[in-house]
Amino acid sequence: MKLRGLYAITDSQLLAGRFLSHVEAALEGGVCLLQYRDKSDDAARRLREAEALMTLCERYGTQLIINDDAELAARLGVGVHLGQTDGPLTPARALLGRQAIIGSTCHASLELAQQAAKEGANYVAFGRFFNSVTKPGAPAASVDLLEQARAQVKLPIAVIGGITLDNAAPLVAHGADLLAVIHGLFGADSAQEVTRRARAFNALFAS
Numbered sequence: 001m002k003l004r005g006l007y008a009i010t011d012s013q014l015l016a017g018r019f020l021s022h023v024e025a026a027l028e029g030g031v032c033l034l035q036y037r038d039k040s041d042d043a044a045r046r047l048r049e050a051e052a053l054m055t056l057c058e059r060y061g062t063q064l065i066i067n068d069d070a071e072l073a074a075r076l077g078v079g080v081h082l083g084q085t086d087g088p089l090t091p092a093r094a095l096l097g098r099q100a101i102i103g104s105t106c107h108a109s110l111e112l113a114q115q116a117a118k119e120g121a122n123y124v125a126f127g128r129f130f131n132s133v134t135k136p137g138a139p140a141a142s143v144d145l146l147e148q149a150r151a152q153v154k155l156p157i158a159v160i161g162g163i164t165l166d167n168a169a170p171l172v173a174h175g176a177d178l179l180a181v182i183h184g185l186f187g188a189d190s191a192q193e194v195t196r197r198a199r200a201f202n203a204l205f206a207s
């Protein structure tokens, strides 16, 4: 499966009261990967929501990725995204199997990306590229770094952090394969606007 296009990431606070309707609206507009990102420790709710997302993803032919939690990903038979403090890739791969999509946060480090590639990641993520409402303290990355990564890293590259329809095009032009977006997608007031934004993000990959 080609990893290229919009990578939608959920946020439990932002989507409170409109979780499934906004996610379905995004899927309607086209989503390459959907990440379930919930930083709470409410395991029962996390399982329930992840299962609901899996049902939606199956209907739309989208791959579901669980943030942080390889055990939950294994339980559902889906992929996982691991940051630098979320545990090593090798045991996650052993747990999830060869087919699962595993992504790795590399901040602004080519060395971390090379390491992730060696350990069998399916994509690497760099960020944050812009000011992020969701994660203001994340370390910064630049378009120069993205260009170097494009030249040196053979894996699909996800970019993240403050990405909106107004600032995403140069990232695609400099080699990003996946636009990972929370607020710039789900911050919309209506489901129709979420669908419109999803279509517009994907259109950036058309040329």
Ligand SMILES: Cc1ncc(COP(=O)(O)OP(=O)(O)O)c(N)n1
Residues within 6 Å of the ligand: 007, 035, 037, 067, 068, 081, 082, 083, 084, 085, 086, 103, 105, 125, 126, 127, 158, 160, 180
């Ligand atoms: C696609 C993508 N890229 C980066 C991250 C950030 O992961 P991490 O550094 O583990 O931070 P948290 O998201 O867990 O707060 C991500 N989730 N997805």
Ligand SMILES: Cc1nc(C(=O)O)sc1CCOP(=O)(O)O
Residues within 6 Å of the ligand: 105, 107, 126, 127, 128, 129, 131, 132, 133, 134, 135, 138, 139, 160, 161, 162, 163, 180, 181, 182, 183, 184
């Ligand atoms: C979860 C996350 N990780 C980042 C990183 O740089 O690693 S930035 C970020 C937040 C992304 O949300 P938004 O699109 O609302 O800025």
Ligand SMILES: [Mg+2]
Residues within 6 Å of the ligand: 067, 068, 081, 082, 083, 084, 086
């Ligand atoms: Mg994490």
